[in-house]
Amino acid sequence: MSVDADTVRKIAHLARIKLPDERVEPMMNELNNILDWVEQLREVDTADVEPTTAVIANRLRWREDEVTDGNVQEKVLANAPKPLHGFFAVPKVIE
Amino acid sequence: MSDLTNLPIAAMRDGLNRKDFSAKELAEAHIRAVEGARTLNAFTVETPERALAAADAADKDFAAGTAKPLSGIPLGIKDLFCTEGVETSASSNILKGFVPQYESTISARLFADGAGMLGKLNLDEFAMGSSTETSACGDTINPWRAADGRNLVPGGSSGGSSTAVAARLVAGATGTDTGGSIRQPAAFTGITGFKPTYGRCSRWGTVAFASSLDQAGPMARDVRDCAILLQSMAGFDAKDSTSLELPVPDFEAALTGDLLGKRVGIPREYAIDNIPADITALWEAGRAMLRDAGAEIVDISLPHTKYALPTYYIIAPAEASSNLARYDGVRYGQRETPDGGNLIDMYEATRSAGFGDEVKRRIMIGTYVLSAGYYDAYYLQAQKVRTLIKRDFEQAFRECDVILTPTAPSAAFPLAEKMDDPVSMYLNDVFCVPASLAGLPAMSVPVGLNADGLPLGLQLIGDALDEEGLFNAGYALERAAGFSAQPEKWW
Amino acid sequence: MSNYRIEGETGEWEVVIGLEIHAQVTTKAKLFSGAATDFGAEPNTQVSLVDAAMPGMLPVINGEAVRQAVRTGVALNCEIHKWSRFDRKNYFYADLPQGYQISQFAHPIVGEGEILVEPEGGEPATIGIERIHLEQDAGKSIHDQSPEFSLVDLNRSGVALMEIVSKPDMRSPAEAGAYVRKLRSILRYVGSCDGNMDQGSMRADVNVSVRKPGGALGTRTECKNVNSVRFVEAAIAYEAQRQVEVLESGGTVNQETRLFDPARMETRPLRSKEEAHDYRYFPDPDLLPLVFDDAYVEECRKTLPELPDTKRMRYIEQLEISPYNAAVLTAEQETAAYFELLLNETALKQGKDAKDVGKAAANWVISDLFGALNSEGKSITESPISAAQGAELLALVADGTLSGRLAKDVFAIMLETGDDPGKIVEERGMKQVSDTGAIEAEIAKVLEANADKVDQYRGGKDKLFGFFVGQTMKATKGQANPAVVNELLKKALDG
Ligand SMILES: [Mg+2]
Numbered sequence A: 001m002s003v004d005a006d007t008v009r010k011i012a013h014l015a016r017i018k019l020p021d022e023r024v025e026p027m028m029n030e031l032n033n034i035l036d037w038v039e040q041l042r043e044v045d046t047a048d049v050e051p052t053t054a055v056i057a058n059r060l061r062w063r064e065d066e067v068t069d070g071n072v073q074e075k076v077l078a079n080a081p082k083p084l085h086g087f088f089a090v091p092k093v094i095e
Numbered sequence B: 001m002s003d004l005t006n007l008p009i010a011a012m013r014d015g016l017n018r019k020d021f022s023a024k025e026l027a028e029a030h031i032r033a034v035e036g037a038r039t040l041n042a043f044t045v046e047t048p049e050r051a052l053a054a055a056d057a058a059d060k061d062f063a064a065g066t067a068k069p070l071s072g073i074p075l076g077i078k079d080l081f082c083t084e085g086v087e088t089s090a091s092s093n094i095l096k097g098f099v100p101q102y103e104s105t106i107s108a109r110l111f112a113d114g115a116g117m118l119g120k121l122n123l124d125e126f127a128m129g130s131s132t133e134t135s136a137c138g139d140t141i142n143p144w145r146a147a148d149g150r151n152l153v154p155g156g157s158s159g160g161s162s163t164a165v166a167a168r169l170v171a172g173a174t175g176t177d178t179g180g181s182i183r184q185p186a187a188f189t190g191i192t193g194f195k196p197t198y199g200r201c202s203r204w205g206t207v208a209f210a211s212s213l214d215q216a217g218p219m220a221r222d223v224r225d226c227a228i229l230l231q232s233m234a235g236f237d238a239k240d241s242t243s244l245e246l247p248v249p250d251f252e253a254a255l256t257g258d259l260l261g262k263r264v265g266i267p268r269e270y271a272i273d274n275i276p277a278d279i280t281a282l283w284e285a286g287r288a289m290l291r292d293a294g295a296e297i298v299d300i301s302l303p304h305t306k307y308a309l310p311t312y313y314i315i316a317p318a319e320a321s322s323n324l325a326r327y328d329g330v331r332y333g334q335r336e337t338p339d340g341g342n343l344i345d346m347y348e349a350t351r352s353a354g355f356g357d358e359v360k361r362r363i364m365i366g367t368y369v370l371s372a373g374y375y376d377a378y379y380l381q382a383q384k385v386r387t388l389i390k391r392d393f394e395q396a397f398r399e400c401d402v403i404l405t406p407t408a409p410s411a412a413f414p415l416a417e418k419m420d421d422p423v424s425m426y427l428n429d430v431f432c433v434p435a436s437l438a439g440l441p442a443m444s445v446p447v448g449l450n451a452d453g454l455p456l457g458l459q460l461i462g463d464a465l466d467e468e469g470l471f472n473a474g475y476a477l478e479r480a481a482g483f484s485a486q487p488e489k490w491w
Numbered sequence C: 001m002s003n004y005r006i007e008g009e010t011g012e013w014e015v016v017i018g019l020e021i022h023a024q025v026t027t028k029a030k031l032f033s034g035a036a037t038d039f040g041a042e043p044n045t046q047v048s049l050v051d052a053a054m055p056g057m058l059p060v061i062n063g064e065a066v067r068q069a070v071r072t073g074v075a076l077n078c079e080i081h082k083w084s085r086f087d088r089k090n091y092f093y094a095d096l097p098q099g100y101q102i103s104q105f106a107h108p109i110v111g112e113g114e115i116l117v118e119p120e121g122g123e124p125a126t127i128g129i130e131r132i133h134l135e136q137d138a139g140k141s142i143h144d145q146s147p148e149f150s151l152v153d154l155n156r157s158g159v160a161l162m163e164i165v166s167k168p169d170m171r172s173p174a175e176a177g178a179y180v181r182k183l184r185s186i187l188r189y190v191g192s193c194d195g196n197m198d199q200g201s202m203r204a205d206v207n208v209s210v211r212k213p214g215g216a217l218g219t220r221t222e223c224k225n226v227n228s229v230r231f232v233e234a235a236i237a238y239e240a241q242r243q244v245e246v247l248e249s250g251g252t253v254n255q256e257t258r259l260f261d262p263a264r265m266e267t268r269p270l271r272s273k274e275e276a277h278d279y280r281y282f283p284d285p286d287l288l289p290l291v292f293d294d295a296y297v298e299e300c301r302k303t304l305p306e307l308p309d310t311k312r313m314r315y316i317e318q319l320e321i322s323p324y325n326a327a328v329l330t331a332e333q334e335t336a337a338y339f340e341l342l343l344n345e346t347a348l349k350q351g352k353d354a355k356d357v358g359k360a361a362a363n364w365v366i367s368d369l370f371g372a373l374n375s376e377g378k379s380i381t382e383s384p385i386s387a388a389q390g391a392e393l394l395a396l397v398a399d400g401t402l403s404g405r406l407a408k409d410v411f412a413i414m415l416e417t418g419d420d421p422g423k424i425v426e427e428r429g430m431k432q433v434s435d436t437g438a439i440e441a442e443i444a445k446v447l448e449a450n451a452d453k454v455d456q457y458r459g460g461k462d463k464l465f466g467f468f469v470g471q472t473m474k475a476t477k478g479q480a481n482p483a484v485v486n487e488l489l490k491k492a493l494d495g
């Protein structure tokens, strides 16, 4: 499988990375280089193999239902590029 | 370099205990070394005031007899660990100016045990790279130089850490290892680097690259120093769901150097083409050293080794593409808003300006392999091959106690040499990645110099949770190798 | 099955409806962080660094959310999956701080089940549940506070939701409405969701398509976040009509996300959401599979209360309460709880079996108490009359202390003062008089004062009997036992 220019544009948009037109072809070539190389995985027979879920045996621990966090508005907003009245401001979205 | 900065951590600890010197003197010696080594660009942020404050506290503790395991030891912290009140950028433009309001579990544990922080150490952007050249904070220079005087890369992604330890700027450093990022730079700079079992070290507060692979670990002068540092770093953390709820063994106590009755596995699939002869020779020498220490050398097979790297280059970018989605210019970090741009324009401009080429490439690959229609062929297949790789190791550890391989397929290479060819850069980690995929503990020990006088390391891989056995094998190898070379100071 | 049809120009159309209900799980803290979940806090205060997706922050699951999801699944007769997994659903939006929602895509915690619904005036229907999964809520974007910016509040970010996905089994707005009501009732019985639709604790994504009866499924649209039963019904009716008009005028229905506008009672396409969705689901590597055993499921089952359907059948069969009354009494858990308290107290006070006082208790709750509460706009939990007080009132009627009429007066005073009925009767001397001597004396006076009417009565004007009853009751200030009055009057007049 290899990607074409349209696919590269589509992927860039899905990933929310602006890709100037002159970068599309180079990016396409770089991606195809990598994809060609990972292609060899197809030759491995994985018919009866489960995908890895936990690499080291471990079980999911559950928290108690207690309020132990929050109430740190200052910390939450400390690095905000555009804090406004306790909110994060972003360019206006029209629904 | 002064005598004080040249001491290993164990000797610093002894000297401080005996009051041969004060923590303040130790901190000041290191601060001078840091200031004198800016050419190497190992640091993204210097924090001498933090080192001095920790030293003051340490001196009080020594006076009061309440010293802690790392009291007065000045460390460098890879800039992937969030440090409260100190800029943490992961060497990315997108996080430039980000000041965490929290301390990563790993750095918090080290500081709680009395260590000081000399500063934050450079890395490949978001730990994606093997040469520290993808950093937005400039290249870090390996203190070891090529015979022709050209500057070399320090490995990566923990290249700031490897350089700072090798150049005696810090007593030890934290690293993170996703697919070799502790071990390969350690090998490139003639130091020791240790990646523990996945889950030993908490990932809380460490900027994520690929969650199922990321592990923190120590980088230091020698095996004992790594054991001392890991003792503080490791341990259960309820804030990380993948953290292992197990007691932490006494790593230093495991260092006997006695390998009698132990079997060292040599995986035949690691004998790949195009490996320099001096590395093959070093690997053979390593076998002899371990045999001399009492071990039996056994041939083993890890049949899926050749698939490890492509597997890694699907899984790691897939996880990264999702982990890095949070860098969107809304809550922290840099924001770019084109004139009259809407929310989507802001995202695209922010992420385009904020991420470097390698990060973009990996986000693109990761997005592609997870996208509709490709998931099964790439991501799912990779996770299945990962299971096979893990099984290979499980099988192998029925036949041996520890595995010996080269750490990297070459010595440190000149800056810019591999930047145009991602796949050849990826091959740097060909020996490191299998253990990462299997979550196993692994370390790099400096064993010798190549024909050009550059350090080479060997990798030891341990069974899951057997850090003690691994440390001891590393200790035996280190004693047998007697590696004592240091880069000549030219900076 | 409903026979609801849209009459189009080309004939009848059938509506196919599926609902995805997002129900906020009743937990104190969020699904993956320790921040609080209370409604209406200052912006970005109930936010931890995890909810704000700061670099390096990690999720740790709240066990109570798991427990409530399992209890809900058991209550809805669903398959419980002892091995489930969290996946990341990747997309960019300002109120989605991680750039992904942690949800359960491939392996939900709860699988198939079903729920019985009885739409008013319609046939009962069994609606299939496809699955229930746990997931995080997003934050909130406010678009109307600033001309330049949208404002993001992350207080809801990370709140635990159960997404309850129905099969496309509903065929009319009424059926869908009944489904939401029934589901809400069960969730409230279970205690896994407060069902508060005004505060967004329950929201419905409404999937609607139309087809010729029995034909192939049409293209569906999805109306997001509809927040009342009435709006769910209105959105379906509007959307079905719209789709029929589109199709009959030769157009095609776009598979799209739409918005229900309650001000205009119409749906329209959502402009802001991105074009083609590709969520790139994959297992969240920050979490491990969610695993529990049969014993855990049993433990959850044991903590379930009697559920509305079972309770209703018991009322009908054991208490001989009418099906309608039984349905009213069991629709809300609070009503049933009040009723059962009243019933137990009543049986105890009167020394009778519950079944012998059931009807009277049911009637009192439904006609007297609900009538009074409704006119004051109060819910049963706000009733000024406790179940114990109600039982006392019923006992006073049963033992003849109060006549039905007096009981109504006492009830009115109880509503106003909140006093016990016994106290009211005592203090105000409202006891019914059954003492024959005292009543006979009053009757004698009444007959003496109305000698002419006595003659007329005796002369055959039977209708005057009521007049004598009224006069006697008036003379006893309404406290005479009407039955006794009747009997004695008869004796006195007819001789
Ligand atoms: Mg949905």
Ligand SMILES: [Zn+2]
Pocket: C022, C135, C163
């Ligand atoms: Zn949902």
